Amino acid sequence: MKPRRDFAQHWLRSDKALSSIIKAAELKSDDKVLEIGPGKGVLTRQLLEHVKSLVAVEIDKDLCELLVKKLGEEENFLLLNGDFLSLDLAALVKEFPVFQNQNKVVANIPYNITGPIIEKLLGKIGSPNPQPYDLIVLLVQKEVAERIVAKPGRTSFGALSVRVQYLADCQMICTVPAKAFYPPPKVDSAVIKLTPTEREVVAKNPRKLETLVKLGFSAKRKMLRNNLQSIVERDNLTQLLEKLSVNPQARAEELSVMQWVSLANELENQDA
Numbered sequence: 568m569k570p571r572r573d574f575a576q577h578w579l580r581s582d583k584a585l586s587s588i589i590k591a592a593e594l595k596s597d598d599k600v601l602e603i604g605p606g607k608g609v610l611t612r613q614l615l616e617h618v619k620s621l622v623a624v625e626i627d628k629d630l631c632e633l634l635v636k637k638l639g640e641e642e643n644f645l646l647l648n649g650d651f652l653s654l655d656l657a658a659l660v661k662e663f664p665v666f667q668n669q670n671k672v673v674a675n676i677p678y679n680i681t682g683p684i685i686e687k688l689l690g691k692i693g694s695p696n697p698q699p700y701d702l703i704v705l706l707v708q709k710e711v712a713e714r715i716v717a718k719p720g721r722t723s724f725g726a727l728s729v730r731v732q733y734l735a736d737c738q739m740i741c742t743v744p745a746k747a748f749y750p751p752p753k754v755d756s757a758v759i760k761l762t763p764t765e766r767e768v769v770a771k772n773p774r775k776l777e778t779l780v781k782l783g784f785s786a787k788r789k790m791l792r793n794n795l796q797s798i799v800e801r802d803n804l805t806q807l808l809e810k811l812s813v814n815p816q817a818r819a820e821e822l823s824v825m826q827w828v829s830l831a832n833e834l835e836n837q838d839a
């Protein structure tokens with residue numbers, strides 16, 4: 568079966584990468600796992616050995632037929648044919664208690680929809696997933712992985728870093744070279760582990776934080792105060808930044824996630 572480019576199909580063929588993914592997922596016999604894009608089932612097969620149940624969502628009908636042939640006998644396996652982004656998982660597994668309320672996600676996902684997948688798994692700052700997973704282990708492009716785990720001050724630290732790090736602890740597990748796949752993608756990849764958590768200091772108005780981050784990073788080279796011009800008066804922002812021990816001339820990428828939250832909360836207090 569020829570790998571389809573429109574579905575971002577790249578088969579993982581590295582045992583080393585597979586075992587890194589399995590290890591990072593810290594699988595237990597009562598885990599209920601979700602896999603997005605099982606493909607030909609290399610990861611699927613290994614997951615099934617460790618867990619109580621596995622739900623896999625695959626968009627490609629031909630692959631689904633192949634997977635049924637390969638793994639259809641496994642009692643703890645439920646395969647759904649559809650687009651992960653648009654299907655209502657909870658509704659589809661309603662009749663199958665053993666497959667409900669998955670607590671972990673482990674997947675080598677299609678790279679063309681990495682952002683939307685992460686957003687569906689974690690939710691947004693303003694509307695976090697009300698039933699967060701215990702753990703999410705994903706194979707993604709290395710460049711995206713670097714942005715997700717980036718520390719403030721780094722060039723890769725951007726709106727994505729703040730959005731994901733606000734909702735989850737983020738860890739880089741390992742890099743995976745392009746040649747670990749068939750066909751090799753244009754870029755290297757990396758395994759990341761996201762552990763959804765509640766922050767010590769939470770945003771009083773999460774939607775405000777969401778807007779602030781989006782605007783703050785809208786033009787990366789510019790100073791924060793220029794990017795935020797439309798919502799905060801310049802002198803006011805200077806004072807707030809000084810209060811938070813941030814250089815008033817700072818760019819967006821210099822603020823830590825906690826400083827973003829504090830800034831949003833200061834603004835919320837003023838508006839209240």
Ligand code: SAH
Binds near residue numbers: 574676
């Ligand atoms: N996990 C497999 C395949 C990874 S390639 C492996 O490691 O080898 C990405 C997989 O995601 C492909 O099987 C592709 O068909 C599937 N896919 C692409 N878009 C999808 C979507 N919107 N929903 C579900 N699966 C999708």
